[in-house]
Each structure stands twice: as structure tokens, then as C-alpha cells.
Amino acid sequence: MKISNLTVRFGSFTAVNDVSLEVAGGRATGLVGESGSGKSTLARAAAGLTPYRGTISGVPRGRVQMVFQDPSSSLNPRMSIGDAVAEGVRVPRAERAREIARLLELVSLPASCAGRYPRELSGGQRQRVAIARALAARPEVLIADEITSALDVSVQGSVLNLLRDLRAELGLTMLFISHNLAVVRYVCDAVAVMRHGHLLEHGPVDEVTTAPQHAYTRALLDAVPRLTHS
Known part of the structure; x- marks a missing residue:
């Protein structure tokens, strides 16, 4: 880039x-x-989130996918972890459950987390979910x-x-x-x-x-x- x-x-x-x-x-x-200093503003511009x-x-x-500072504000509290990760998944619907499990495993979380909600996870776990969601779109x-x-x-x-x-x-x-x-x-x-x-x-x-x-x-x-x- x-x-x-x-x-x-x-x-x-x-x-x-x-x-x-x-x-x-x-x-x-x-x-x-x-x-x-402007570093986060530059990052948001690079991600297409701020006009430049x-x-x-x-x-x-x-x-380009972005992982934000606070996972508590970047994850929808009413959306399950599986649904949050699935937002970016680019595979046929029949393969989504397997892909979500793969992505969670990639960030060292068990597949069982897919049925849980952000409030049930620690801050570190929520940030791992945010990373998995960003990777789901297979960003460059x-x-x-x-x-x-x-x-x-x-x-x-x-x-x-x-x-x-x-x-x-x-x-x-x-x-x-x-x-x-x-x-x-x-x-x-x-x-x-x-x-x-x-x-x-x-x-x-x-x-x-x-x-x-x-x-x-x-x-x-x-x-x-x-x-x-x-």
C-alpha cells in the first residue's frame, strides 16, 4: 500500500x-x-473511514481492514461472536460455520465461543474476536x-x-x-x-x-x- x-x-x-x-x-x-500526532487519523483515512x-x-x-483500540465499542453487544465474525466471511452459507470455527482457532479461541456474546468474554478475548472478524474478509x-x-x-x-x-x-x-x-x-x-x-x-x-x-x-x-x- x-x-x-x-x-x-x-x-x-x-x-x-x-x-x-x-x-x-x-x-x-x-x-x-x-x-x-495524527497517526490514527491517517490509519482511518487508509481504511477509507475518513475523507482525505x-x-x-x-x-x-x-x-483494507481495521482493528480498533477498544473491542468493547467495536463489537455489537447484541450480536453473537459467530455472527460478528460472519459479517466479513466470504464463503458460501453452507461453509460459514466451518469458516467461523477456523477463524476463531486462528486467534486461539475455541469454536464454542461462536455462540457466546461479547459481555461473556474478557477484554483480550474480545480483541481476538475483533482480529478474527477483520481477517474474515481476507484483507490485503x-x-x-x-x-x-x-x-x-x-x-x-x-x-x-x-x-x-x-x-x-x-x-x-x-x-x-x-x-x-x-x-x-x-x-x-x-x-x-x-x-x-x-x-x-x-x-x-x-x-x-x-x-x-x-x-x-x-x-x-x-x-x-x-x-x-x-
């Missing part, structure tokens, strides 16, 4: 200002910055927008490990949004740094996190004591 000269405005406020970024096929690109100026090429319309690009920030610390690592496993198993192309460079380094191959709607620097994640070129990137690194850098 290639994003070229993307600009998003809300009235007189420019949330994303002339950003160009390529998300390489089969790779995970992290987009990092503080709250209000510029171009997004390399992926057909409708083949998966966008993950701060998908662990609303979860308990005890389950954040298991969801990140799930993403790494899915990348390896499915060859996913992913745009991963986070405010935490340590998490981005764990999940992604490349990273782009945003601030106030501008793209400050981007490149291979090891290069950016070990030899940052911008003072803001160095400040983000300094905010994560466990992430060593030179």
Missing part, C-alpha cells in the same frame, strides 16, 4: 499534513507518535490501531504475540499504530514517526530505534527505559 501526499482536514484544523508512506507487502510498518486528499494505491478498495492490508492500549497489561503481550504468529503464518501486510516504540520494535519491520500531523522520519525499525535522526524520536525512545539505543 502506497500513501502519497495524504492530507486530512477537519474544518480549519489539519490533522494529517502531506504525508507519504509505503507499507511494504508482507511486512509490518509501525506508525508511532503521541496522542494527537492525496492518493492511496496498491490495494483494491475494500481490501490489516491496520491495527493501538489494539493493546485498552487491555490489561497481563494480556497485552499475548495479543502482540498473536499478531507476530499471524504475520508469520499468513504473510500479513500490516500497519501497526502505537505510541510505544518498544512495542513497535517487537512487532514491526519498519517504523514511521509522526508529530502534529507531519511525518518526521521513517526507515527500518532497528535503524530508527538505534540511530534516530530527529530529536522527537529520541524523546520517544527516552520515554521507554527498557528500549536500549545509542
Whole structure:
């Protein structure tokens, strides 16, 4: 997916200002910055959820799926887990039950979850359902927008490990949004740094996190004591 000269405005406020970024096929690109940096707005534009100026090429319309920060608000509480996942399933009706079970297994949930409701699951389980629902449409690009920030610390690592496993198993192309460079380094191959709607620097994640070129990137690194850098 290639994003070229993307600009998003809300009235007189420019949330994303002339950003160009390529998300390489089969790779995970992290987009990092503080709250209000424009990273989630860019993600929503890439998913076709927010009007924008510029171009997004390399992926057909409708083949980008997004997993949101809070699974409690992204899943319909009146819809069973099976029905929620089935919304994106692209197989004949007779094969849907088997496909739903396969997708739940893919995110390490038992097929029996299909008959349950979001309120009956933990936050981590609900986020796994949201991932399964996104994968049901067999997207060419998966966008993950701060998908662990609303979860308990005890389950954040298991969801990140799930993403790494899915990348390896499915060859996913992913745009991963986070405010935490340590998490981005764990999940992604490349990273782009945003601030106030501008793209400050981007490149291979090891290069950016070990030899940052911008003072803001160095400040983000300094905010994560466990992430060593030179």
C-alpha cells in the first residue's frame, strides 16, 4: 500500500499534513507518535473511514481492514461472536460455520465461543474476536490501531504475540499504530514517526530505534527505559 501526499482536514484544523508512506507487502510498518500526532487519523483515512486528499494505491478498495483500540465499542453487544465474525466471511452459507470455527482457532479461541456474546468474554478475548472478524474478509492490508492500549497489561503481550504468529503464518501486510516504540520494535519491520500531523522520519525499525535522526524520536525512545539505543 502506497500513501502519497495524504492530507486530512477537519474544518480549519489539519490533522494529517502531506504525508507519504509505503507499507511494504508482507511486512509490518509501525506508525508511532503521541496522542494527537495524527497517526490514527491517517490509519482511518487508509481504511477509507475518513475523507482525505492525496492518493492511496496498491490495494483494491475494500481490501483494507481495521482493528480498533477498544473491542468493547467495536463489537455489537447484541450480536453473537459467530455472527460478528460472519459479517466479513466470504464463503458460501453452507461453509460459514466451518469458516467461523477456523477463524476463531486462528486467534486461539475455541469454536464454542461462536455462540457466546461479547459481555461473556474478557477484554483480550474480545480483541481476538475483533482480529478474527477483520481477517474474515481476507484483507490485503490489516491496520491495527493501538489494539493493546485498552487491555490489561497481563494480556497485552499475548495479543502482540498473536499478531507476530499471524504475520508469520499468513504473510500479513500490516500497519501497526502505537505510541510505544518498544512495542513497535517487537512487532514491526519498519517504523514511521509522526508529530502534529507531519511525518518526521521513517526507515527500518532497528535503524530508527538505534540511530534516530530527529530529536522527537529520541524523546520517544527516552520515554521507554527498557528500549536500549545509542
